[in-house]
Each structure stands twice: as structure tokens, then as C-alpha cells.
Amino acid sequence: xxxxxxPTLTRRERQRESxxxxxxxxxxxxxxxxxxxxxxxxAAKMGMTAPALYRYVASYQELVxxxxxxxxxxxxxxxxxxxxxxxxxxAPGRLVAATTEFRQWALGNPHEFAIVFxxxxxxxxxxxxxLITLASSGHxxxxxxxxxxxxxxxxxxxxxxxxxxxxxxxxxxxxxxKVEHIAAEDRGLVWVYMQGWTQLYGVVALEVMGHMDPRVxxxxxxxxxxxxxxxxxxxxxxxMPRLESVIRERLSR
Amino acid sequence: xxxxxxPTLTRRERQRESxxxxxxxxxxxxxxxxxxxxxxxxAAKMGMTAPALYRYVASYQELVxxxxxxxxxxxxxxxxxxxxxxxxxxAPGRLVAATTEFRQWALGNPHEFAIVFxxxxxxxxxxxxxLITLASSGHxxxxxxxxxxxxxxxxxxxxxxxxxxxxxxxxxxxxxxKVEHIAAEDRGLVWVYMQGWTQLYGVVALEVMGHMDPRVxxxxxxxxxxxxxxxxxxxxxxxMPRLESVIRERLSR
DNA sequence: TCAGTGAAGTGAACAGCGTTAACCGTAAAC
DNA sequence: GTTTACGGTTAACGCTGTTCACTTCACTGA
Numbered sequence: 262x263x264x265x266x267x268p269t270l271t272r273r274e275r276q277r278e279s280x281x282x283x284x285x286x287x288x289x290x291x292x293x294x295x296x297x298x299x300x301x302x303x304a305a306k307m308g309m310t311a312p313a314l315y316r317y318v319a320s321y322q323e324l325v326x327x328x329x330x331x332x333x334x335x336x337x338x339x340x341x342x343x344x345x346x347x348x349x350x351x352a353p354g355r356l357v358a359a360t361t362e363f364r365q366w367a368l369g370n371p372h373e374f375a376i377v378f379x380x381x382x383x384x385x386x387x388x389x390x391x392l393i394t395l396a397s398s399g400h401x402x403x404x405x406x407x408x409x410x411x412x413x414x415x416x417x418x419x420x421x422x423x424x425x426x427x428x429x430x431x432x433x434x435x436x437x438x439k440v441e442h443i444a445a446e447d448r449g450l451v452w453v454y455m456q457g458w459t460q461l462y463g464v465v466a467l468e469v470m471g472h473m474d475p476r477v478x479x480x481x482x483x484x485x486x487x488x489x490x491x492x493x494x495x496x497x498x499x500x501m502p503r504l505e506s507v508i509r510e511r512l513s514r
Numbered sequence: 515x516x517x518x519x520x521p522t523l524t525r526r527e528r529q530r531e532s533x534x535x536x537x538x539x540x541x542x543x544x545x546x547x548x549x550x551x552x553x554x555x556x557a558a559k560m561g562m563t564a565p566a567l568y569r570y571v572a573s574y575q576e577l578v579x580x581x582x583x584x585x586x587x588x589x590x591x592x593x594x595x596x597x598x599x600x601x602x603x604x605a606p607g608r609l610v611a612a613t614t615e616f617r618q619w620a621l622g623n624p625h626e627f628a629i630v631f632x633x634x635x636x637x638x639x640x641x642x643x644x645l646i647t648l649a650s651s652g653h654x655x656x657x658x659x660x661x662x663x664x665x666x667x668x669x670x671x672x673x674x675x676x677x678x679x680x681x682x683x684x685x686x687x688x689x690x691x692k693v694e695h696i697a698a699e700d701r702g703l704v705w706v707y708m709q710g711w712t713q714l715y716g717v718v719a720l721e722v723m724g725h726m727d728p729r730v731x732x733x734x735x736x737x738x739x740x741x742x743x744x745x746x747x748x749x750x751x752x753x754m755p756r757l758e759s760v761i762r763e764r765l766s767r
Numbered sequence: 768t769c770a771g772t773g774a775a776g777t778g779a780a781c782a783g784c785g786t787t788a789a790c791c792g793t794a795a796a797c
Numbered sequence: 798g799t800t801t802a803c804g805g806t807t808a809a810c811g812c813t814g815t816t817c818a819c820t821t822c823a824c825t826g827a
Contacts, residue, residue, distance in 0.1 A: 271824090272824090273774075273823075273824075276775095277774090277775095280775095299814085300815090301812080301813065302813095309776075309777095310777060310778075311813090311814075311815085312777075312778085312815080312816080313775070313776050313777075316774075316775055316776075320815085321813090321815090378723070378725060380723070393725065424735045426729060426732070426733030426735055427730060427735050430730050430733075434727055435727045435728065435729075436726070436727055455727070455730065455736065458720075458725075458726070459717055459720055459726070459736055459740065460716065462716065462719075462720045463712060463713065463716015463717060463719065464712055464716060466715075466716065466719045466720070466723075467711075467712055467715050467719070470631070470633070470719075472711075472715060473689070473708065473711070473712070474683045474687055474689055474708070475688065476682060476688075477679070477680060477683050477708065479679070480677065480679030480680065480683075482676075482679055482680045483712055487712065490743075524795080525794090525795080526794080526795065526803075526804095529804095530803090552783080552784065553784080553785065553786090554783075554785080555783095562806095563805075563806065564784090564785080564786085565786080565787080565788090565806080565807085566804070566805050566806075568786080569804055570804095573785080573786085574784090574785060
């Protein structure tokens, strides 16, 4: 993403934009080495003093949020690329490739994963709550499930089978997904989105945090197992053997 | 847990023991308010200066590890109490009650949960790796699954159906569980332990971190859904309606 | 073209953090 | 009764986020 320069912007505005890009770049570089991201270190890496950064972010938390947002955006492109490595018609393969790439990215960049997905957002202000709803990785994954649903037409839970609390949440969901184009009677699909996200987030967080036998993490077998167990929910039971090879191919890079 | 005083200890040793107890108590009190645990604040709360704490822990990380270990121990007692609220013969009910209590504890004490279960242990030294293998909550949960297995005798994956990487890990697992008493041909049960832990950790971490629609979290329906989907794996499909009411009863306290 | 405005950056400072060093009193040990 | 060593102190270093007062300089409006 070469960050196209908008000519309608004034010179000052363009310079400011590019400084934001620099901030994110410096932050990600620091994050690659150390788990702690410090405002001062970011400033130093950019050849600035710490107070200068306050012209761009109002607080340390806002810096973290900015970086998290951009990291998520950048990572999503690699997930999308993984999906694009397969046939456009192969929605299941694309979904599985993207989720596997998500897992690989998380294990390879644990600090970036932590900043995006392990930052408790109950604490933070509503700003972060809104950011999360904009998460591009979330949009990609829900879109990919949607594609599978369109192609394979798996059965989706009926609204009146779902608990009322869930039904309410499905009417106007606070998750990163396009839902307007989903007919009211198909809103159960959004519940499937949530189930899938729970499974994916669950294993990956577990693996990144290291709360499991390192040899199992290393092998990726628990991740595969989770995918396998979830596959029937989105009508991919029969296809699982093929999908498993898609996963394994990507795990072994 | 009234921390019994061992009379064989010398006065100095007893005093030292009680200081450790104070350290943990002060830490947990601080953790109840703020997510950040600081060595200086702990010292201040105890009426000491920060350097004095270094007579008890070698570093801040060691303080965190100590607190994490004790928090896990204390929390496990509440999980066990939840299980004990049911018939000793009702292993499935006990398992479900304990896991539900785990979830409730995590949501009610997010900072304590984070310190125990969201601290990346890949970073930390092997000390932490050992601590995690001693985790009492892990032992309790695996024991409860074991009880279900003994009572219900659900089918366990055969070793030769499992990937070789998993088989190796099952021989001498690095997880908090008693495995010596499990016959070689039943070692697939340990894989079920891991699957169960993955599911439980997954939802709960997701909920605590807040990466899901707050209304769904509030309702607890995703947690129930995860339990329901896992139940067949440990032979509890038929019993699920009753177990669901056990969960709901505990959720609504 | 020139005065004026405001954005961007600086250095100094404050409070708090983990950590180390030197020091001291007192309780235990021989 | 002397010695040892444990548990505490104060001072200090370098790091953190954050604020304030100040400068510099590019751009704007007249």
C-alpha cells in the first residue's frame, strides 16, 4: 500500500500525513524487537523529542490505538493475499488460507498481535470501541465466511432458535462486519461469524500467549483441530481433507 | 485458606512467610483497582520502601509470577467450591459448574485473569514455564474431565489416529495435569484435556479482552454455545440440557 | 510585500517506574 | 557475649508519560 498522496491536500497537511506514517513505521520497528512500545522511544527513533509527538497524538494510549489500527490494516493485507493465492471460486479454501495466515502472523509477530488483540478494550475509552468495529481483519474474515455461505449455502441458525439476548445483538451488531446486505431472516449468519471468530481468536490467543505445550503449538495441530471441528458449522465437513492440506501447506512455509 | 502456621519454622522464617502473604495480599488489592501492578505501589501499601521488596523477590517479573501463582491458587479454590456445590457423583455437573465459575471469575477480576493467563510466557524465563505446569486451576480442570471420563467413559482418540507431533507431546506432556495414572493406550485423553482447555481459554480470553459484542458477553450466550459444542466430545450431548441449566443458574448470580 | 498567525519542535521540569548501591539497627546464631 | 546476617533505610540512576514555556519558521490575509 504505497499511501497515495492526495494532491488536494496542502503541503502542510501532506507533511503531517507523512509524519503519521513515520510514527507508525517507527512504532512497528520498535515492536519487532521489544514488547513494550514507548512514546519516548518512538520519538527518539524519528529524531524527535517526546513532547513533539503530542502534536500528533493526545496521549500514549492514542498512540497505541493508532498503531494498532494501522497494524491491523497492514496485517489484513497479508491475510487477503493468502486468500488471493487460491481460486476466486474456492471460497472455503480462501477462508482457510486467510485464517491460517492470521495464525502464522500472530505467532510471528506476537507483540503486534498483542497490541491489536490482547489490549483489554473494556478499560479504554469508547474511541477504542469504535476502532474495533472498524477492524479491517474482522471485515475480511466475515466477508470470507459470507462468500462460503453464498457458494455453499450452509444452514444458518434461525433467529427464533437463538436466545433473545443474541437476537437483539444481531439486529444491530457491534462487530466489524457488513450486515446491511444480509436479509433479516438470514441474520443468524452473523451468529456464525461470531462463533467462527471465537474459535479463531481462541486458539490463536492461546498459542501466542503460550498457554499450551510448546510442541503442540509448534506443530500447529491444535489450530488444525479447531478448524476441523468448526468446519461442519459452515458446511465444509466433506471438504475438510482438502482444506487441511491447504492449511498444512501454509503452515510449512 | 487460613494459611496454617508451621511450628517447625523458626520465628524469622515464619515472619518471612507472613511477609510473602502480605505482599500477595497488597498486590491483589492493588490489582482490584488498577490494571497496572507496580512494585513501588505494593511496597508503599505495605508501609515499606521499594528496595525492601528486593529482599523477597529478585525482580518485578518475579513479583508478578509470585502473585500470578497465588492468584491462580486462590481462584482455583472458588472453582472447586463451585464443583462441590453439586453431587460428588455428578462429574459432568461439577465440570460445568467449575468452568462456569472460571468464566465468571475472569470477567469479574479481569486484571487478575490477565496476570495469570494473558502474560505471554514465551518471553519470560523458564521459571514461568515451570510455574504454568504447576498451575492449580489447570490441575483442577483436567481432574474434572478425568472424572467425567471415568464415570461416562466417553471415547478417546486413539494414539495412532493422532498426528505424530501430538503423540510425542502426549508421552510426557508439559501441561498442568496428572498423567502418570493414565494408561498408555488412554493417553488420547490428554489430547481431550488440551482441546477442552483451548475451548475454555478461548472464549474466556475473548470475553475478558472484550473483542466481541458487549451484549453477547453480558448474556453469556457465547460461553454457553462453546460448552454446548464441546459437550459431545466428552460424551455429554444428551445431558446438555440439564448442564445448560446448571450454567445458567450460575451465570445469574 | 509585510505583519501576523499558528503549527511544529525544543528544553526543562515533575511525578512515577524498576533497580542498584551503600549503609544501619537489631534479632538470631554460635 | 560476640558475630553474623537479615530486613529495612536513603540516595541515586535511567527510564517512562506528561505539561509548560519558549522558539522557529512556513503560510496566510491585507
